[in-house]
Amino acid sequence: MGTHFAPGPLLRAAVLVAATAAAAILPGTTASAADPVKIGAVLSATGPAAFLGDPEARTLKLYVETLNKEGGLLGRPVELVLYDDGGDASKARTFATRLVEDDEVVAMVGGTTTGTTMAMIPVFEDSGIPFISLAGGIEIVDPVREFVFKTPHTDKTACQKIFQDMKARGIAKIALISGTDGFGKSMRGQCLAVMGDYGISAAADESYGPTDADMTPQLNKIKNTAGVQAVLNPGFGQGPAIVTRNYAQLGLQLPLYQSHGVASKSFIELAGPAAEGVRLPAPALLIAGKLGDADPQKAIVTKYKTAYEAATGQPVSTFGGYAFDGIELMADAIRRANSTEPAKIRDAIEQTSGHVGVTGIYTMTAGDHLGLGADSFRMLEIKGGDWVPAAP
Known part of the structure; x- marks a missing residue:
């Protein structure tokens, strides 16, 4: 499917980006034809998850x-x-x-974190407004809800991609150190549930809180646990960067996932030289310039990266990519439905097939409101302060 994204300056206004309705009314047209298509967004553009929400907000406004x-x-402004x-x-x-009662939106793209998304789901389900979340937790789409979709890979899929890589490297016994936030808890649970499928077991299982500033005690326990071959850190925010720095300070030489x-580039900046060698699953967007010409995602990820960085002066992140895919999927569904009726938009999203995004290629069904598999993840490694495809 074609993209409708191009370079352009960011808007300064945080809320309204539609053309003035009065200016859009031409002689012989009705007011309803010029009424804007209202799409809502609730993001964590400030606060502890701002590194996720800020690029999401910038992307939506630019798009x-x-x-x-x-x-x-x-034919209507948005x-x-x-x-x-x-x-x-x-x-x-x-x-x-x-958004539902006062702003009367016809669709919603947003929800930066799993926690904020889960809080909003009942509102959009009850009102019958299609909601595409930008958060990672599998519980957003499992079980499937009628009006709720998401663009990022699930934490379960991330676990599967990581364990595929570990198995290929002969790793069978690992240690977990997980954040106790919603994302960390969810991914820890998913990893524990599927690791046996890859012949992997957990010899240690530690955790840390979202405001903890030193994970040395937990890492020392891991260091002293016999047989550990690698360490996996389910988490987001500043915690994983602290884990990575403490890991290096303790002289741990085990592979760190x-x-x-x-x-995002901000993780590398926060973790510093200690990030060297860290592996993680991520969308193709982070290695846009390293994709082969035959890669089906190369054109879209290159175009989005170029446009975003030109407009913002900031490096692209996968989180902004989730927002790009969310708004693009929504716009595509509205076009295919040829309607702004929420129920028809919902149906069109669910019928999405082969949509090439920056996160992956989406094919949704009544039983799958994400539409991405582990094959849309790339296993990356940090080398020389940048992302590169991980060697087998």
């Missing part, structure tokens, strides 16, 4: 601005109604209610 320059959707929940689940739910939750 909608470009979309309006190209004529909008179904209005992005965006709220910042600061990472607070209760605020997210309040904003979700406002991180989650897709830290797949």
